[in-house]
Amino acid sequence: MPQASAVTSSPAAGLCAVPPRFSCTWKEGGSGAAWVHVAGELDLATSPKLRQTLHDAQLSASLVVLDLREVTFIESTGVHVILDAAGGVRRGEGRLILVRGPSHVDHALTLTGASSQVLILDLDPSEPPAQALLRIAQHKLVT
Numbered sequence: 287m288p289q290a291s292a293v294t295s296s297p298a299a300g301l302c303a304v305p306p307r308f309s310c311t312w313k314e315g316g317s318g319a320a321w322v323h324v325a326g327e328l329d330l331a332t333s334p335k336l337r338q339t340l341h342d343a344q345l346s347a348s349l350v351v352l353d354l355r356e357v358t359f360i361e362s363t364g365v366h367v368i369l370d371a372a373g374g375v376r377r378g379e380g381r382l383i384l385v386r387g388p389s390h391v392d393h394a395l396t397l398t399g400a401s402s403q404v405l406i407l408d409l410d411p412s413e414p415p416a417q418a419l420l421r422i423a424q425h426k427l428v429t
Contacts, residue, residue: 308332312343312350320347325356328364336364340371340382348380354387355409365398372404385409 308326315321320343324336343350352368354360372382384406386392395401 308335310335310339312339314346315351318347319349319351320344322350322352323356324352324354325358327359328357328367329359329361330363333363333367337367337370340367344371344374344380344382349383350380351383351385353385353409354391355385355411357387357391360387360391360394362398365394365400368395369398369400369403372400381405383407 308328310322310324310332312320312322322336322339322343326332328336340350340352350371352371357364368382368384374380374382382404384395384404386406386408392401392406395404395406
């Protein structure tokens with residue numbers, strides 16, 4: 287009697303989905319500022335990484351800029367992490383500014399009310415992060 291063989295799927299056949307890549311990093315931008323860059327899907331699995339990254343950046347900088355331009359998907363857990371970080375800002379732990387992401391991310395922030403609780407700015411894609419931080423910091427000092 288022949289043995290049953292295990293059924294396997296191959297990524298090429300489209301049966302086994304490979305999760306999208308996610309990255310979340312931060313770097314100092316000078317003058318007490320930090321740049322947090324997020325790319326990929328911001329969901330239940332990846333939100334803890336964003337939470338930790340924002341926490342680390344806020345420990346080192348009084349102004350944290352969260353760049354959402356490369357976020358491909360965001361769900362409520364990601365929004366809650368952003369709101370928690372903004373809450374720390376309101377308690378006097380610095381400032382958090384978001385760089386506007388794609389329309390679906392902007393829509394999620396608007397639907398949840400997050401867009402009314404954090405400052406969201408547009409950024410020229412060709413502008414280097416260090417220059418953007420300086421401009422944003424100067425903007426915040428004036429307003």
